[in-house]
Amino acid sequence: MSITEVQFQATAVEDAPVEAIEGRSQWQLTWRRLRTDWVAVTSIVVILLICAAALCAPLVAHAVGHGEYQAFPNKGTNSFGEPVGPGTNGFLLGTDAIGRDLLVRILYGAQISLFVGLVTTAVAAIFGVSIGLMAGYFGGWIDTVLARIIDAVLAFPYIVLALALAAVLSPSLAIVIGVITFFSWAGISRIVRGQTLSLKEKEYIEAARSLGAGPWRIMFIDIMPNLLGPVLVLATLYIPTAVSFEATLSFLGIGIPPPAPSWGNILAEAQDHYQTAWWYVVFPAAALLITTLAFNLLGDGIRDAMDPRTERLLAGSKSKRERGKRGKQGGNRGLSLDRGIMVGRQADQSVDRPVGAGDLPAGEEG
Amino acid sequence: MSCADDVLVRVENLVKHFPVYGSGLIRRSVASVQAVDGVSLTVRRGRTLGLVGETGCGKSTLARCIAGLIPVSSGKVYFEGKDITNLPRRAMRPFRREIQMIFQDPYGSLNPRRRVGAIIGDPFAVHRTASGQQRKRAVQELMERVGLNPEHYNRFPAEFSGGQRQRIGVARALALRPKLIICDEPVSALDVSIQAQVLNLLADLQADFGLSYLFIAHDLEVVRHVSDAVTVMYLGRVAESGPGDSVYDHSRHPYSAALLSAAPAADPDAAAQRQRIILAGDVPSPINPPSGCRFHPRCPKAQDICRTAEPVLETKLGDPSTHLTACHFPVEAGEVLARAGRKERR
Numbered sequence: 001m002s003i004t005e006v007q008f009q010a011t012a013v014e015d016a017p018v019e020a021i022e023g024r025s026q027w028q029l030t031w032r033r034l035r036t037d038w039v040a041v042t043s044i045v046v047i048l049l050i051c052a053a054a055l056c057a058p059l060v061a062h063a064v065g066h067g068e069y070q071a072f073p074n075k076g077t078n079s080f081g082e083p084v085g086p087g088t089n090g091f092l093l094g095t096d097a098i099g100r101d102l103l104v105r106i107l108y109g110a111q112i113s114l115f116v117g118l119v120t121t122a123v124a125a126i127f128g129v130s131i132g133l134m135a136g137y138f139g140g141w142i143d144t145v146l147a148r149i150i151d152a153v154l155a156f157p158y159i160v161l162a163l164a165l166a167a168v169l170s171p172s173l174a175i176v177i178g179v180i181t182f183f184s185w186a187g188i189s190r191i192v193r194g195q196t197l198s199l200k201e202k203e204y205i206e207a208a209r210s211l212g213a214g215p216w217r218i219m220f221i222d223i224m225p226n227l228l229g230p231v232l233v234l235a236t237l238y239i240p241t242a243v244s245f246e247a248t249l250s251f252l253g254i255g256i257p258p259p260a261p262s263w264g265n266i267l268a269e270a271q272d273h274y275q276t277a278w279w280y281v282v283f284p285a286a287a288l289l290i291t292t293l294a295f296n297l298l299g300d301g302i303r304d305a306m307d308p309r310t311e312r313l314l315a316g317s318k319s320k321r322e323r324g325k326r327g328k329q330g331g332n333r334g335l336s337l338d339r340g341i342m343v344g345r346q347a348d349q350s351v352d353r354p355v356g357a358g359d360l361p362a363g364e365e366g
Numbered sequence: 367m368s369c370a371d372d373v374l375v376r377v378e379n380l381v382k383h384f385p386v387y388g389s390g391l392i393r394r395s396v397a398s399v400q401a402v403d404g405v406s407l408t409v410r411r412g413r414t415l416g417l418v419g420e421t422g423c424g425k426s427t428l429a430r431c432i433a434g435l436i437p438v439s440s441g442k443v444y445f446e447g448k449d450i451t452n453l454p455r456r457a458m459r460p461f462r463r464e465i466q467m468i469f470q471d472p473y474g475s476l477n478p479r480r481r482v483g484a485i486i487g488d489p490f491a492v493h494r495t496a497s498g499q500q501r502k503r504a505v506q507e508l509m510e511r512v513g514l515n516p517e518h519y520n521r522f523p524a525e526f527s528g529g530q531r532q533r534i535g536v537a538r539a540l541a542l543r544p545k546l547i548i549c550d551e552p553v554s555a556l557d558v559s560i561q562a563q564v565l566n567l568l569a570d571l572q573a574d575f576g577l578s579y580l581f582i583a584h585d586l587e588v589v590r591h592v593s594d595a596v597t598v599m600y601l602g603r604v605a606e607s608g609p610g611d612s613v614y615d616h617s618r619h620p621y622s623a624a625l626l627s628a629a630p631a632a633d634p635d636a637a638a639q640r641q642r643i644i645l646a647g648d649v650p651s652p653i654n655p656p657s658g659c660r661f662h663p664r665c666p667k668a669q670d671i672c673r674t675a676e677p678v679l680e681t682k683l684g685d686p687s688t689h690l691t692a693c694h695f696p697v698e699a700g701e702v703l704a705r706a707g708r709k710e711r712r
Contacts, residue, residue, distance in 0.1 A: 204477040208492075211493075
């Protein structure tokens with residue numbers, strides 16, 4: 001023992017200037033791969049822009065001089081009392097039915113949509129992971145009870161519950177968040193439960209038990225790091241679901257109560273005016289579409305980046321792109337079409353092979 | 367047996383049956399896999415007990431029962447004279463520090479998402495014996511001791527080779543200075559050259575820390591190299607046990623003799639002289655083991671009594687008193703066994 005200490009100290013002194021060698025974590029590797037996926041990078045940029053725009057809503061409102069709830073009956077509507085179009089009288093995206101600035105309202109609506117999306121997903125992820133972990137790890141009757149609850153929630157008609165709740169209580173942001181969270185955790189739980197069932201059979205879990213680790217330590221220190229990947233992907237895909245869920249509820253009048261702006265209730269109001277005022281429908285719908293699409297594509301990108309096998313997919317599509325430049329079989333990127341679909345990917349590569357698959361294994365790694 | 371102080375672990379008549387469930391609406395046990403069926407053994411302080419047998423004979427199940435990882439169906443496990451059979455988790459905790467395991471698969475036994483420093487530091491964290499800088503220093507000391515570069519503290523298991531990973535497993539097992547380390551086929555997943563390194567490391571550690579090993583393997587030469595005593599298992603039962611040299615040089619049980627004759631020898635002359643005993647058939651199902659002596663369907667010497675009467679584990683034919691064999695017709699010195707056993711009855 002003492003000899004070991006002496007040796008250790010001796011080497012420690014010798015190597016003192018050398019820093020401890022840091023291994024690359026899963027996250028660093030994922031990020032390296034994600035960076036090379038332009039669809040995912042574009043999605044990140046778009047999401048950041050949307051977040052920035054939502055945060056800047058008060059500044060924009062101040063700059064254009066139109067408040068969130070401020071109606072302009074004179075310059076905001078035309079002589080028939082209809083909304084005015086984009087660019088008219090200083091309304092960049094036009095006005096709504098009672099002459100409020102559509103741009104300002106969409107930006108404030110973005111605040112609500114993103115807030116609802118992020119909060120519900122975060123709460124649902126925490127609940128879902130905890131319950132899924134417990135069901136999967138403990139098994140037995142705990143699992144039976146929790147799995148039945150999960151099934152019941154997933155089978156529940158959410159619109160009906162939302163309608164019932166809105167009828168009993170008056171619609172509010174809190175109820176919207178509650179309803180969406182209630183319907184979101186179960187899907188995450190189910191996935192986490194399945195993963196936990198397979199992870200708990202691993203030898204390193206047995207090793208942890210042989211050290212004397214308790215069930216909570218094993219669940220949260222040994223199993224959870226292995227779950228974070230799938231949960232992150234799932235959460236990224238749940239955000240757009242929550243955003244459109246909120247829009248649906250607001251559209252039906254059981255979500256965010258007017259006059260507070262939400263993409264859903266703006267669209268609901270626009271129903272009566274879409275024949276004369278296209279901008280009234282198109283801009284809030286486009287905001288909704290771009291947001292959900294960006295989150296969905298980012299989720300896909302993260303999923304591909306987590307999977308080490310995708311390195312080949314990206315390399316393959318790269319070689320195809322290069323071949324496209326050489327003039328053969330031009331244009332068809334194939335990247336966004338067969339992302340993540342194994343069958344399509346393999347078929348693509350087998351087509352690739354005779355032409356120029358020599359650069360397939362060329363990864364982006366140093 | 368000799369004085370009790372010498373005995374670190376005593377296993378008495380240990381039985382582990384896994385229930386097999388039918389596919390009905392109501393889950394009920396229709397049969398049981400008799401993985402371990404009445405095994406007794408002792409591990410001596412500072413010594414190595416080798417446990418051999420073919421795949422599926424219950425070696426690993428026995429190890430997990432002793433380590434308290436799975437509940438025991440019946441029988442007793444004593445550690446330093448204290449009964450540790452089926453202790454609840456909290457009562458087992460102090461014994462966890464004394465009994466550690468090294469696992470077979472150097473890939474599966476290390477959490478791929480945790481850094482090596484955290485993995486080796488786990489025992490300290492679980493038992494709250496060291497934290498912060500103290501823990502880091504202890505971990506780096508352990509890494510140094512098992513021949514790893516302490517600067518690789520922050521790496522992930524995937525960045526190490528198989529042999530290095532097994533060293534990580536050894537360091538983790540060593541962290542709490544246990545008295546017993548159960549090695550569940552610690553080298554069978556490694557290259558031969560790496561095997562030797564890991565075996566030498568284990569031998570060095572045994573000399574330095576006075577460790578006792580329960581060493582499970584199916585490689586007979588490895589077991590002979592490391593073990594003081596050897597126990598041969600067949601279908602959940604002990605076939606033969608005793609001092610290593612005695613069991614290896616004078617195998618009494620036809621199964622041990624067959625097993626040993628199948629191991630490749632380093633010396634070609636010795637190999638040429640040796641009589642290979644080829645066993646017919648497969649290991650019977652542990653759900654429905656053969657009656658009497660479990661080895662009888664494959665035994666070249668089987669007679670009627672073997673099918674009906676269970677042989678007792680006892681000293682045979684003037685062996686030392688510690689060499690026990692469970693066989694009605696033990697192999698005598700110089701005896702040549704028939705080339706093949708009888709066909710397994712279906």
